[in-house]
Amino acid sequence: MTDATGTPAARFRAPAALGPLVLLVLWEGLGHLPDLALLVAPPSAILLYLWTNAGLMARALAETLTNAAWGFAAGNLAAIALAALAMLLPRAERIVAGLALLVFCLPLVATGPILRVLYGPGPGPQITLAALAVYYTTFVPLLVGLRAAPSTWFDLVRSYGRGRGAALIHVRTMASLPYLFAGLQIAAPAAVLGAMVGEFTGAERGMGVLTVRAMRALDVDATWALATLAAAVSTLAYAGVGALGRRMLPDAPPVILSPPREPGRAARWWQAPLRALAVLAVALVAWWAAMALSGLNPFFAKRPGDVWDALVSDADAAQTRATLLAAMAQTGAAVVPGYVAGLALGAGLAVALVL
Numbered sequence: 001m002t003d004a005t006g007t008p009a010a011r012f013r014a015p016a017a018l019g020p021l022v023l024l025v026l027w028e029g030l031g032h033l034p035d036l037a038l039l040v041a042p043p044s045a046i047l048l049y050l051w052t053n054a055g056l057m058a059r060a061l062a063e064t065l066t067n068a069a070w071g072f073a074a075g076n077l078a079a080i081a082l083a084a085l086a087m088l089l090p091r092a093e094r095i096v097a098g099l100a101l102l103v104f105c106l107p108l109v110a111t112g113p114i115l116r117v118l119y120g121p122g123p124g125p126q127i128t129l130a131a132l133a134v135y136y137t138t139f140v141p142l143l144v145g146l147r148a149a150p151s152t153w154f155d156l157v158r159s160y161g162r163g164r165g166a167a168l169i170h171v172r173t174m175a176s177l178p179y180l181f182a183g184l185q186i187a188a189p190a191a192v193l194g195a196m197v198g199e200f201t202g203a204e205r206g207m208g209v210l211t212v213r214a215m216r217a218l219d220v221d222a223t224w225a226l227a228t229l230a231a232a233v234s235t236l237a238y239a240g241v242g243a244l245g246r247r248m249l250p251d252a253p254p255v256i257l258s259p260p261r262e263p264g265r266a267a268r269w270w271q272a273p274l275r276a277l278a279v280l281a282v283a284l285v286a287w288w289a290a291m292a293l294s295g296l297n298p299f300f301a302k303r304p305g306d307v308w309d310a311l312v313s314d315a316d317a318a319q320t321r322a323t324l325l326a327a328m329a330q331t332g333a334a335v336v337p338g339y340v341a342g343l344a345l346g347a348g349l350a351v352a353l354v355l
Helices: 018-031 042-054 052-088 090-106 108-119 124-146 152-159 164-199 206-215 219-249 271-294 304-312 317-353
Strands: none
Touching: 018 042, 042 052, 042 219, 052 090, 052 124, 052 164, 052 206, 052 219, 090 124, 090 271, 108 124, 108 164, 124 164, 164 206, 164 219, 206 219, 271 304, 304 317
């Protein structure tokens, strides 16, 4: 579009702060509606609560961030070790990845009480749950990155008579750094969430403890203040890791959505079920060994045999299965719409950011 002189007319661009400002105004208005007064706290009430309870919030935030930092370090070190093991032992890669996924799928709210009994008082459950919340988000992109180097680089390593270890250190590690930082960036907010979930299980201090107290007291302002503070800190952690990655690695990684296939024979039909059975067997042995070595009371910490009895052998096994299936149906009724809505929202936001 041009003006009267034939020169292109300048497009109107709204200030970058206009969108957040509009959202804050709408949020403030919703918080003052009588029908939503017990559900939504306006930003003004949140800021007032944070100001009047600054000392308490600062101490709780420091406790949560300390646990999240330790869990972030432990979880990401575990992810790096698992990815390196998968590269050094290619035949075990699928089993390692399967076990990592299986452990990641354990619900944190169910694992937390067991960890509390195992560790007792202290930050152990918070740190462990933070580590469990982050390791898989780093493991997956790192595994892709470790296999993202061009094959000619490995030919050069082999021409010098070096093996898999040298290729892992000198080639794969350098090629995977952009993917590692991408995983670390996603893991940073997850560590905060994991630490807060761990604090729900009986911790003495932290953001999670204050959240439980606020919810029990139906304190809307406190609940929203804690949620806002946690979201703000998580966003800063995400942005901080991203800025560190851009500073250390100015070049963006190539677009690789899945690891390239390793050369070799085509997989046979029976190999996938066999790997699944191997993952299940290793998981069951590890489960039994962990319960036996920890010395936990079998009344609370069930072994694989106890679960089998409850689902198959006991007299009320049929009722137990029916109860679990009904609960799974109720959960699935919420999971599927939430999954679809999340995909739609993520795709919409991605398109909006690109346009």
